[in-house]
Amino acid sequence: MEDTLRLLIGNISQARAGQRAGHANNGLPITRHYARLLADLAHERGFDGYLLNFEFPFIGRSAQARAVESWISLLNTELKKKIGDYAETIWYDSVITTGALRWQDRLNSRNLSFFLASDSFFTNYTWPAQFPSLSAQYFLGLDSKHLQGSDKTLQDVYIGIDVWGRGSHGGGGLGSFRAADHIDPTGLGLSIALFGPAWTWESDEGKEGWNWEKWWERERTLWVGPAIEGAHVEVPEPPLREGEQPCPYPHSAFRPMREFFDSKPPPKPDLLPFCTSFCPGVGHAWFVDGEKVTHKEKGWTDIDKQTSLGNLLWPRPKVEWDENDSEEALPKVSTKLTFADAFNSGSSVVINLSAEESPQEGTAFRCLWIPVQSIAMTPGGLYEAELVYKVSCDNSVELDAALSAKAETAVEIKPVSSLDLENGWSRLSVTCKAIAPASAGSGSNSNTVANIGIILAVASEEASLPYTIDITLGQLSVSPKSSLTGLSPYAMRLLWADCTRENSPDSNPPQSETLIITWESCISYTSPAIVGSDNPDPEVPFPPWTLDRSPHWIPRLQYANIYAEKGAWNIYPSQAAVFLGTSGWGSGAHTGAGPNCFVLERSTLPEKLKDGKVRFYVQGVTDRGSVLPWGRCAFVDLDL
CATH class of the missing domain: 2.60.40.10 (Immunoglobulins)
Structure with a gap:
C-alpha cells in the first residue's frame, strides 16, 4: 500500500532546510517521477508497457483512486514518448473507484475511469456466462464525450479466461473454449486475456514420463487442434461453483483457440525482415547450420528463440494440385514438430504426405502446392525468399521442390539459387514481386498478402502405387531486396x-x-x-x-x-x-x-x-x- 503512495508522490527530498509545499485538502500529490523511471525501464529492457494490477484496497479511498487514474495517464504519456505510439498500459479489474477491492468481472461504471486512463482493460476470470455481452453493451452505450476523443474499441476490452480453471467458465484446460464461446472475438468484437497458459506444461511438470513431446501434443491441441484430423478430444465436464447454475447456452464440441480469431500475416519485410527457424522456444538440443552443437537431457527454454511455426501449416496444410484440374484424390497431409533435428534452432517442422493406392495406371507426374507462411508485401516491392529444407520418400517416387509465392493478384517469381548443404539440408532462394491490380492505381499504399510455400513435383513410373513423403522445414526468411543494379557489394x-x-x-x-x-x-x-x-x-x-x-x-x-x-x-x-x-x-x-x-x-x-x-x-x-x-x-x- 505504501508503494502505491510512493508511485504517486515520487522521490521525497531528504533535505532538512527549505520550504515544503503543503498538501491540498482534497487530493494527494501526483508527480511524473516514477512514470518517467518506469518508461525508461521499459525502453531499456525492450518491452512495450505494463499490466497494472493494484490488487488491494486503497486506504485513501476515492481520493486515492482518482489520483491513481491521473498517474496512469502520466505513465501512458511517458511510455509513448519514450517507446512509441504502440506502447501500452493495461488496467486489471480489481480496485473500483471507491478504492475498495471488488472484482467486477466486466466493464461498468465502477471501473470505467481506470479504463479511460489506460489503453486497455483486463477483466478477472470468474464471470458468469452473460457478462461478456454486458461488457460489450456497456461500452457501446458510452457517450462519446466521456471517451474524450480516444480511439478505443471493443478490442481494447480483454475478458479473462483462466486456463487452470480456478472458477473460470468452462473449467479451464482444454475446456477453455467454452469461455471463449461467450467472449466471441469475431462476433462481439471483444478480446481474450488468458491467465496461466503454461497449464499445458506445468500441470504435469515433474511427473514420471513427462517430456517435451507430450507437452507439445497438448500444447498444439489447445491452440490449433489435434494432430489427426477429426480426432476426438476428451474434455471433462466443468465443475460448478456453489450456487452456480449450468450454462444456459449450449456449447459445441472442442474447438482450438485459433478458431476464435482471424489469422493475420506478420509485418511487412520492409519494416521487419521475416525469419523463422520453426522453433517454439524450447528443445533438447541446439543446432547451427544443421549440426548439433549441444544437448540437454532436461531440455532448455528460451523465449527469445521463439519463431513462427508456419501459420499456414496448422492444424494441417491445405494442399492442392498446382495449376492442375486433376480429379485424383489429394494425399493426406499432417504436420508435426520434431526436436530431433533442426537447422538454426532446437526444432523443425515435418510435413507428411501420404497417398493411397490409385486406380490410375502408367507413369504419372503430379505437382502439389503446399502453403507454409503468409506474408504482407508492398505491391511492386521486390523481396527475396529463402527456404532451408529436407525431403525424403519411399522408392516408388522421385521428387523435385521449388519455392514460390501466390496471392489473389499476380506474383512474379524468379529463381535465384538452389544449393545442397551439409547434414542433408538444401536451400532454395527466389525473388518475389507482387503486382498491384490495375484498379489500384499507381499511388496505392495497399498491401498484398502472399502465401509463401513449396511446389512439390512428384514423378512415379507406376501411378497406382501408394507413396509417403516427409518434408522437413528448417528455416524460412523473407527480406526486402533492392531492385537497383550495380549496387556496391x-x-x-x-x-x-x-x-x-x-x-x-x-x-x-x-x-x-x-x-x-x-x-x-x-x-x-x-x-x-x-x-x-x-x-x-x-x-x-x-x-x-x-x-x-x-x-x-x-x-x-x-x-x-x-x-x-x-x-x-x-x-x-x-x-x-x-x-x-x-x-x-x-x-x-x-x-x-x-x-x-x-x-x-x-x-x-x-x-x-x-x-x-x-x-x-x-x-x-x-x-x-x-x-x-x-x-x-x-x-x-x-x-x-
Missing part, C-alpha cells in the same frame, strides 16, 4: 569482441566471477571505391557508385552463438571447443549492450575452462537467418 562481419569481469561483492577479496562478453557488428564493402580520376568532372549527372538507401538496407544481428576453447590459437574453434549458448535481448540489458552481449558465471564453465587462457568465439547470426562464416566473426582471449 558488401559483407557483414563482427568488428570486435571484448570480455570484462564483474567483481563479486560477496567474496573477500572480491573475485571476478561474472564474465561479460560484448561485440559489435558492421558491414564493409568488398569492392574498391573508384571515382575515375583524381580530378573528376563536376558536371557528370550521376554519382560514382550506387548504394542502397532503403530504410532497412543493412542486416542486423539476430543473436550470436558463443563457443569457448582453452589455449586456442586459431580464428575459428576446433572440435575441442565447447558451445556455451546463444545471446538474447535480456542477456545483456543491465550492461547497456542490449542484444550484443553474453553474460556467464565462471562457476558454470566446464572444469577444463576454469583456469588458464581461454578463447571465447562469437559467431553472429543475422536477421535473415545467415550464420556468419568464421572469417567474419570475432574472438576474445581471457586469462582465467
Whole structure:
C-alpha cells in the first residue's frame, strides 16, 4: 500500500532546510517521477508497457483512486514518448473507484475511469456466462464525450479466461473454449486475456514420463487442434461453483483457440525482415547450420528463440494440385514438430504426405502446392525468399521442390539459387514481386498478402502405387531486396569482441566471477571505391557508385552463438571447443549492450575452462537467418 503512495508522490527530498509545499485538502500529490523511471525501464529492457494490477484496497479511498487514474495517464504519456505510439498500459479489474477491492468481472461504471486512463482493460476470470455481452453493451452505450476523443474499441476490452480453471467458465484446460464461446472475438468484437497458459506444461511438470513431446501434443491441441484430423478430444465436464447454475447456452464440441480469431500475416519485410527457424522456444538440443552443437537431457527454454511455426501449416496444410484440374484424390497431409533435428534452432517442422493406392495406371507426374507462411508485401516491392529444407520418400517416387509465392493478384517469381548443404539440408532462394491490380492505381499504399510455400513435383513410373513423403522445414526468411543494379557489394562481419569481469561483492577479496562478453557488428564493402580520376568532372549527372538507401538496407544481428576453447590459437574453434549458448535481448540489458552481449558465471564453465587462457568465439547470426562464416566473426582471449 505504501508503494502505491510512493508511485504517486515520487522521490521525497531528504533535505532538512527549505520550504515544503503543503498538501491540498482534497487530493494527494501526483508527480511524473516514477512514470518517467518506469518508461525508461521499459525502453531499456525492450518491452512495450505494463499490466497494472493494484490488487488491494486503497486506504485513501476515492481520493486515492482518482489520483491513481491521473498517474496512469502520466505513465501512458511517458511510455509513448519514450517507446512509441504502440506502447501500452493495461488496467486489471480489481480496485473500483471507491478504492475498495471488488472484482467486477466486466466493464461498468465502477471501473470505467481506470479504463479511460489506460489503453486497455483486463477483466478477472470468474464471470458468469452473460457478462461478456454486458461488457460489450456497456461500452457501446458510452457517450462519446466521456471517451474524450480516444480511439478505443471493443478490442481494447480483454475478458479473462483462466486456463487452470480456478472458477473460470468452462473449467479451464482444454475446456477453455467454452469461455471463449461467450467472449466471441469475431462476433462481439471483444478480446481474450488468458491467465496461466503454461497449464499445458506445468500441470504435469515433474511427473514420471513427462517430456517435451507430450507437452507439445497438448500444447498444439489447445491452440490449433489435434494432430489427426477429426480426432476426438476428451474434455471433462466443468465443475460448478456453489450456487452456480449450468450454462444456459449450449456449447459445441472442442474447438482450438485459433478458431476464435482471424489469422493475420506478420509485418511487412520492409519494416521487419521475416525469419523463422520453426522453433517454439524450447528443445533438447541446439543446432547451427544443421549440426548439433549441444544437448540437454532436461531440455532448455528460451523465449527469445521463439519463431513462427508456419501459420499456414496448422492444424494441417491445405494442399492442392498446382495449376492442375486433376480429379485424383489429394494425399493426406499432417504436420508435426520434431526436436530431433533442426537447422538454426532446437526444432523443425515435418510435413507428411501420404497417398493411397490409385486406380490410375502408367507413369504419372503430379505437382502439389503446399502453403507454409503468409506474408504482407508492398505491391511492386521486390523481396527475396529463402527456404532451408529436407525431403525424403519411399522408392516408388522421385521428387523435385521449388519455392514460390501466390496471392489473389499476380506474383512474379524468379529463381535465384538452389544449393545442397551439409547434414542433408538444401536451400532454395527466389525473388518475389507482387503486382498491384490495375484498379489500384499507381499511388496505392495497399498491401498484398502472399502465401509463401513449396511446389512439390512428384514423378512415379507406376501411378497406382501408394507413396509417403516427409518434408522437413528448417528455416524460412523473407527480406526486402533492392531492385537497383550495380549496387556496391558488401559483407557483414563482427568488428570486435571484448570480455570484462564483474567483481563479486560477496567474496573477500572480491573475485571476478561474472564474465561479460560484448561485440559489435558492421558491414564493409568488398569492392574498391573508384571515382575515375583524381580530378573528376563536376558536371557528370550521376554519382560514382550506387548504394542502397532503403530504410532497412543493412542486416542486423539476430543473436550470436558463443563457443569457448582453452589455449586456442586459431580464428575459428576446433572440435575441442565447447558451445556455451546463444545471446538474447535480456542477456545483456543491465550492461547497456542490449542484444550484443553474453553474460556467464565462471562457476558454470566446464572444469577444463576454469583456469588458464581461454578463447571465447562469437559467431553472429543475422536477421535473415545467415550464420556468419568464421572469417567474419570475432574472438576474445581471457586469462582465467
